[in-house]
Amino acid sequence: MISMARERRLAEIFVEVADSLVEDFDVIDLLQRLSTRCVELLDVSAAGILLADAQGELQIIAASDEHTRLLELFALQHDQGPCVECYRTGTVRTNIDLTRPEPTVGWPHFAARARETGYVSTHAIPLRLRSRVVGALNLFQTTAQRLGDDDIALAQALADVATIAILQQRTLEQSHVENSQMESALTSRVLIEQVKGVLAERWNTSVDDAFAAFRSYARAHHLRLSELATRIISGAFDTAAIPPPAPDRTGDDRG
Numbered sequence: 001m002i003s004m005a006r007e008r009r010l011a012e013i014f015v016e017v018a019d020s021l022v023e024d025f026d027v028i029d030l031l032q033r034l035s036t037r038c039v040e041l042l043d044v045s046a047a048g049i050l051l052a053d054a055q056g057e058l059q060i061i062a063a064s065d066e067h068t069r070l071l072e073l074f075a076l077q078h079d080q081g082p083c084v085e086c087y088r089t090g091t092v093r094t095n096i097d098l099t100r101p102e103p104t105v106g107w108p109h110f111a112a113r114a115r116e117t118g119y120v121s122t123h124a125i126p127l128r129l130r131s132r133v134v135g136a137l138n139l140f141q142t143t144a145q146r147l148g149d150d151d152i153a154l155a156q157a158l159a160d161v162a163t164i165a166i167l168q169q170r171t172l173e174q175s176h177v178e179n180s181q182m183e184s185a186l187t188s189r190v191l192i193e194q195v196k197g198v199l200a201e202r203w204n205t206s207v208d209d210a211f212a213a214f215r216s217y218a219r220a221h222h223l224r225l226s227e228l229a230t231r232i233i234s235g236a237f238d239t240a241a242i243p244p245p246a247p248d249r250t251g252d253d254r255g
C-alpha cells in the first residue's frame with residue numbers, strides 16, 4: 001500500500017507533469033524529469049526512457065544518470081536488451097535477474113555490461129497508447145529487492161504519462177507530425193549530449209553535474225534545452241554565463 005507521504009508526492013508529480021503539458025512544451029526536459037521521478041517514487045537505482053525514431057529504431061531520450069545512458073546505448077548498439085524486446089513485443093518485463101543466465105539468455109552482452117555497472121535486476125515498461133508502442137521505460141536496481149504489483153502499476157502509469165506527453169499535441173492519425181516531433185526531439189538530444197561533454201571537460205566535472213548546471217540555467221532563463229544547446233554548439237552563446245557546478249570536495253574529506 002502506498003504511504004500517505006508517497007501518495008502526496010505522487011499527486012504533486014502528476015500535477016507537475018500536467019502543468020508542463022502546454023503548447024510547445026519542452027518534451028526532453030519533461031521526460032528527463034519523469035526519469036528522475038521514477039527513481040524517487042519506485043525505489044529503483046536508475047531509469048532511462050527510449051523513443052523509436054522514424055525507422056522504428058530505439059534511441060535514448062532521457063536518463064536519470066549518465067551510467068544509465070551509457071548502458072542503454074550499449075544495449076542499442078548490440079540490438080539487444082529488455083527495452084529492445086519490450087518495444088518490439090509491447091510486453092512488460094519486470095524483475096529480471098541479471099545475475100542468472102536463464103532470464104538474460106537473449107542478451108548476454110547487455111547483462112554482462114549491466115552487472116559491471118552495478119545493476120543486479122532490471123525492468124522494461126512499454127510506452128504505449130492503446131495498441132501503439134512508441135518506446136520503453138527501463139528501470140535498474142543495484143539490489144535484489146523485487147518490485148511489487150503496486151510499483152509495477154505505478155511504473156506503467158508513469159510510462160503512460162510519458163507517452164501522452166509525446167503524443168498529446170497531435171492525434172494518432174497525424175502520424176507524420178508525430179514522427180516529426182520525435183525526430184526533432186532525438187536530434188535535439190544529440191546536440192544536448194555534445195554540450196554536456198563540452199561543459200564537463202571545460203569545468204573538469206562529471207557529465208551529470210554539467211548537465212544539471214546546463215539544465216538549471218535553461219530553466220532559470222526560460223530557454224528550451226534544445227535552443228540553448230544549439231546556440232552553444234553554433235558559438236552564439238558564451239558558456240561563461242552559465243554558473244559552473246560547485247566542486248565536489250568529498251575526496252578532500254577522505255584525506
